[in-house]
Amino acid sequence: MIRHLVLFKLNEGVERDDPRVVEGVEAFRSLDGKIPEIRFWECAWNISDRPIAYDFAINSAFDDADALRRYVEHPEHQAGVGLWREFATWVIADYAF
Template structure:
């Protein structure tokens, strides 16, 4: 099984209360149920205010590398990621569990 962990940092001057950011978060909250092969799906806003903290997280799992590739290439995933390119940067870790 593979854990797919993504941490998002909003760009300078961008607030999570902006309509485009709120819509992006909703899009990710709904994404796990839309893509076949996703075994677990959690999203949420960071609760701490530390300088090293990221703002938003996705914590999900898939069965194997083929399922991860299918998820990443899925049109629903591509549509959910696209708006975030305008207002955030992110880091990803994919590891076996």
């Protein structure tokens, strides 16, 4: 199994209630069930207020690297990524478990 973690940081001046952010969050929340390669899916706003904290996180799992690649290339995932590019940056970690 491959764990796929993504941490998002909203750009300076962008708030959680910004309509673009609301649309981006919904785009990612809706992926579970749309992309068959997803084995585990959760995403949520970070509750920490520490200055080094990121704002939003995705924690997901896939059977193998090929399944993860198919997910990354899937049009629904790419549509969500396109939305988030407008208002955030992110870091990713993928590891086998």
